[in-house]
Amino acid sequence: MDLRIFLLALATFATGTAENIVIGILPDVASGLDISIGLAGQLTAAFSITFALAAPLALFMATRLERRTMLGLALLVFLASNLLAAASASYAVLFVARIGMAAASAAACLVATMLATELAGPAMRGRAIGIIFMGISGSMVLGVPAGMLIGGHFGWRAVFVALALLAVAVFLICQRTLPTVGHGRPTASGYRQHLRSLPLVAAQSVSILMIGGHFMLFAYLAPYLTEVVGVAPGNVVLFFLAFGIAGVCGGYCGGWLADGVGPRFAIVATPLAYLVALLAIPFAAEIPGLFIIAMMIWAMISWMISPVVQSFLIATGPQTAEAGVGLNLSAMHVGVGLGTALGGSALAWLPLQSLPWLGGLLAAAAVTAAFVAVHRSAQTWITQPDL
Structure with a gap:
């Protein structure tokens, strides 16, 4: 595996921390700005919706800019947005800063994913994508807990200062280490061809629905832990x-599964296993020791879906692979925004205990979409040459 792929994962680690950190400091942000938990949770939804809209635009930019340059510009915008968030005096200013972070993150993640697949080659494509998403999930291991600790000692604004400093470090390392590479391919026709393929659209729906079901609970995991599971703050x-x-x-x-058994099997098995894991959460909630095991299984399967779906998209529609990625x-972050928004709305009427069950409805729909994707891809397999 090319070591530069791990460097690209460092960039997605930084942007992933920015996306998820509000979840970890949600009560502090809400009290600091004198807003409700539900309204503070919409900062994650705003990030995700902006990311979803910005990713296709970033792909068009990738046809005009050299990729290392584009990654550097994205990191600079990310830096400025975090400084604005740290200085924000109102919810509106923080909201605008989150939009800037999201747009920069979309560009950084897109470039990192495209470069990783090029550096790895077809045989290890799934694992390369998996490593990129390990950067994002790794932000949950180090970034979010570190942000919670920083916020606990220095206040939630210091978290965004720390992210700005991290962006500076990643920018300098990337500019010195990454190779100069070409532009992406023109994408307008690729988008049209991709969206005309039912198997590919169904696969994109798997991401939206499964991640949406995940974030209905995950976006409000901190209060769920304290109020339902009984975890001490x-x-x-x-x-x-x-x-x-x-x-x-x-x-x-997820990348290993897609490479090992094939993306067509993996895209069905992953959301099905996820549905079972999510529905086990309420039954484990009364015993914190059991809950942490169930939560870790739920978490592991949730992060498998992105490399699985992207491997399916590349294998099934290789000529539209860049547009598909x-x-x-975008689909992933539509799912984040959908789940966060629906979860926040549900909390206005229903207790926290209802969130896993509501998320399960979306996860069940993801299983159905996966079967459609596999069934139709067997009938209408796209035969263009691979990338």
């Missing part, structure tokens, strides 16, 4: 640490 960071460790394993396991990054 001081121990919540340990549960997030365990979640992150499992997530890192899941990112690589860009759209999948």
Whole structure:
């Protein structure tokens, strides 16, 4: 495996921390800005929706800019947005800063994924994508718990200062280490061809629905842990640490599964296993020791889906692979925004205990979409040459 892929994962680690950190410091942000938990949770939804809209635009930019240059520009925008967040005096300013972070993160993740697949080659493509997403899930292991500790000692604004410093370090390392590479391919026709293929659209739906079901609970995991499971507030960071460790394993396991048994099998098996794991959460909630095991299984499977779906998209529609990856990054964050928004809305009417069951409905729909993708891909397999 090319070591430069791990460097690209460092960039996604930084941006992944920015996306997920509000989840870990949700009560502090809410009290600091004098807003409700539900409204503070929408900062994650805003990030995800912006990411979803920005990813296709970033792919168009990739046809005009050299990729290392594009990654550097994205990291600079990310730096400026975090400094704005640290200085924000109101919810509106923080909201705008989150939009800037999300747009920069979309560009960084897109470039990192495309470069990783090129550096790895077809035989290890799934694992390369898995390593990129290990950077994102790794942010749950180190980034979010570290942010919670920083926020606990220095206040939630210091978390964004720390992210800005991390962006500076990643920028300098990438500029010195990554190779100069060409532009991406023109994508307008690729988008049209991709969206006309039912198997590919169904696969994109798997990402939206499964991740949406995941974030209905995960976006509100901190209050779920304290109010439903009965975890002491001081121990919540340990549960997030365990979640992150499992997530890192899941990112690589998803790539390994796609490479080992094929993406067509993996895209069905993963959401099906996830549905079972999610529905086990309420039954384990009364025993914290059992809950942490169930939570780690749930976390691991949740992070498997991205390399699995992207491997399926590349294998099934190789000629539209770059468009497929860009759209999948959007689909993932549509799922994050959908789940976070639905979860926040549900909490206005229903107790926290309902979130796993509501998320299970979306996960069940993801299983159905996976069967459609596999069944139709067997009938309408795209035969263009691979990348």
